[in-house]
Amino acid sequence: MSSAPAPAVPGAQSPTVYSAASLRTGRRTLSPGWMVVDQGVVVAVGEGEPDAAWASAEQADLGAATLVPGFVDVHCHGGGGASFGDGPDLLASARTVAATHRAHGTTTIVASLVTAPLPALRDAIVGLAPLVESGEIAGVHLEGPWLSPLHKGAHEPTLLREPALADVDSLLGARPGVVKVVTIAPELPGGLDAVRRIVEAGAVAAIGHTDADAATATAAVDAGVTLATHLFNAMLPVHHRVPGPVLALLEDPRVAVELIADGVHLHPLTVQHAARSAGVGRTVLVTDAMSATGVADGEYLLGSLVVDVVEGVARLREGGSIAGSTLTLDVALRGAVAAGVPLDDALAALTTTPARVLGRTDVGHLEPGARADAVVLDGSLTVVAVLHGGRREPGQSSGPVDLL
Known part of the structure; x- marks a missing residue:
């Protein structure tokens, strides 16, 4: 299952598809799961292989990691x-x-x-x-x-x-x-x-x-x-x-x-x-x-x-x-x-x-329309990478998430 891609944003850079063994959006668990980030916003999520519509986007495979909201x-x-x-x-x-x-x-x-x-x-x-x-x-x-x-x-x-x-x-x-x-x-x-x-x-x-x-x-x-x-x-x-x-x-x-x-x-x-x-x-x-x-x-x-x-x-x-x-x-x-x-x-x-x-609908989840704030967790629930507004935070551990 997947959500429909959001309309293209004029002047937007190429979107990025993040795939992981598990994506917990805050509303559902997708295993394996993927999300598409464009201009700092989640524009699509889905389960299984990413939709063909995103084949030309930059791909970031997080392997066995779990992707959760910031x-x-x-x-x-x-x-x-x-x-x-x-x-x-x-x-x-x-x-x-x-x-x-x-x-x-x-x-x-x-x-x-x-x-x-x-x-x-x-x-x-x-x-x-x-x-x-x-x-x-x-x-x-x-x-x-x-x-x-x-x-x-x-x-x-x-x-x-x-x-x-x-x-x-x-x-x-x-x-x-x-x-x-x-x-x-x-x-x-x-x-x-x-x-x-x-x-x-x-x-x-x-x-x-x-x-x-x-x-x-x-x-x-x-x-x-x-x-x-x-x-x-x-x-x-x-x-x-x-x-x-x-x-x-x-x-x-x-x-x-x-x-x-x-x-x-x-x-x-x-x-x-x-x-x-x-x-x-x-x-x-x-x-x-x-x-x-x-x-x-x-x-x-x-x-x-x-x-x-x-x-x-x-x-x-x-x-x-x-x-x-x-x-x-x-x-x-x-x-x-x-x-x-x-x-x-x-x-x-x-x-x-x-x-x-806090009355916020743009954070706390990874469904389309949310700010692209996400955390990559390994099997011990250790943070190995952080996305903030679609940008990777410095100082995270090395490994497969270097693709971020």
Whole structure:
């Protein structure tokens, strides 16, 4: 079976046909499968031998590899020694972070900002806006300052504040459309009104760093929350008499739930149980990565807080709280599968589902009309090549995929 070729684009270069033992488009599995990329867009896919209509196109045979959609990370703070929103050159720092994660398959990334003074957050939103508007990053995620001091995690407690609507309007209006996700503790005074205002502004309201009980979590969903920020972490734990927000969010079909499958934030059994409970379409694998991702252990800053990274685990120097991760989504994929999540379900959790959370129809799948963001995986689920907008990313492994 195959899709019909798209109309030719005037001035387009010759299209390229990518063939692989397995093509998982995000909507179907084609074995063997092929896709045609032209001007950075998927224009056709099919199963078996490529259609004769594409015989004159450039051919790239990936052999035994599996071709999957590019990964989508809706929660990432940094990588490559840099953080989003920090440093003397915000654009250079952001590009370093994006490139670090793109080498591991993440082709769509949201820039997460930790709690900071309101003027600093506003400046970061304005500073990152050119990258959002050009499509280099998929938007900004405000993880703070409207968080519970009881579940602050790696956020500076003196900067946490209640969500006054004027402050919400100020940040979301700093550059309209740039902020895509806002994490909030809805039990704070004004929290539910703030959730409504976030949604009205066109952003995703996420519950996290919260002391909400089950009833308040459900009230937040009624108000417009559609995402749970790193479920289980920085919120009330599950208790058989006081279930807290976790069970309410897992059981609510209106909510997608983030999971950090790094073996540190969550036990593998917890990942397996949560992914099975939420199911395909509601599970989102994220990194929550900080600047030490992809570089050496040592001392780093997360916002204004000192973080020590030892054997890849990031913890605040003061208090020892987990301070994000050094995870990449390819490692999260392998971690989820090792925890017992079926491969197709795990792939959906870092492609189609996060794309849907962001309201994106052009990424997260490899059907005609999608941006040609693709990842080539070997049999051990290791990334051996990445296509971003139809262009191969540098620094990938050698082998049959050199044809890319």
